[in-house]
Amino acid sequence: MMLSELLRLRGIDPRTHKIKVIRHEDRRVDLHKFTRKELEIYQSHQSRPVFDGLDYVVSFIGANRGLGVMVGVYRVKTPKGVRPPKLAISNRALKRTTHTRYYYDLRRDNRFKDWEDRVVIKWTGAYVQWQQRLPPDKPVVQVLPKGRREPFHQYSDVLLSFDDLCRIVSSPDANADWHTALSSTAGVYLIVDKRSGRLYVGSASGKKGILGRWVQYARNGHGSNVKLKHLLAMHPNRQKEFQYFILQTLSRSLSRSEVIAVEQA
Secondary structure, eight states, X not given: OBHHHHHHHTTOOTXXXXXXXXXXXXXXXXXXXXXXXXXXXXXXXXXXXXXXXXXEEEEEEEEGGXXXXXXXXXXXXXXXXXXXXXXXXXXXXXXXXXXXXXXXXXXXXXXXXXXXXTEEEEOOSOTTOOEEEEOSOOBEEEEOOTXXXXXXOOGGGOEEEHXXXXXXXXXXXXXXXXXXXHHTOEEEEEEEETTTOOEEEEEEOSTTHHHHHHHHHHHHSSTTOHHHHHHHHHSTTGGGGEEEEEEEEEOTTSOHXXXXXXXXX
C-alpha cells in the first residue's frame, strides 16, 4: 500500500490537495526525546517558507534504515509563513525556534489519530531532503500494533513521558521488548518533574524489576511515593509533566536493602 492510498481512505486526496510529507531528523538534538507538544512547536517554526501554499503536512519522525514513523497529519491554517511568535521555552532543544523566520499554524487532524506512532513509511529519495511533495508517493512498509512505542534500544537511552509509560504498561503485547527489558533488571531510576525541575530518585528490585515498580506509577501517578502523593494532591494530573530515566541497572538477585543502599550512596 502507498501513503496516498491511506490518506484517501480518510478524505485527503493528493490529486486535489497540496501536500508535503516531512521526515524529522536533526543531528543537533534527539527528536525522539521531544514530547508531542515540543515536536509540534519545532515543526511549526521554519527558517524558509517551506509550507507556503500547502493544504496539509504529513509528519514523520526518522527511524532506522531510512524509515519514518507517523507523527500526525496537520492542516496548514496559514497560507504563508508569518513572523514567529515569542515563546517562553524551557527545553534547551527548542531554542532553535528563536532563530527562525517563518511560523505556520499547523492544526492536528484527528481523523488520523489512530495511525499516529503506527504507520511506517520508506523515505524514498535523498534522506537529506526532509520535506517532499506528495506525489511522488511513499510506500507504507508497516502498520505497528496499536499502543506500540518505539523499540527498546538500551537502558541508558530510556526517557519516557508519563503517557509513554502508560502506553507501554497497558499494551504489553505491542511492547513486548520493553516489558522484557524492564522486568529483566533491578535498578535505580530518576523521575523529573519538568514543570518545577525537581528530581525524585527511586529504586526497584524483585522478580519484576523496574517494570514492576513503574507499573505502579502508571496506575496512579505517584506509585505510593510520599512526596509525589503530596505533589499530586496539590496539583492533580501533574504526572503528565513527569519523565522517567534509568540511572543504573542492578542484578535482580540483590536484596531490597542492597538495592536501597545503592540508591542512597
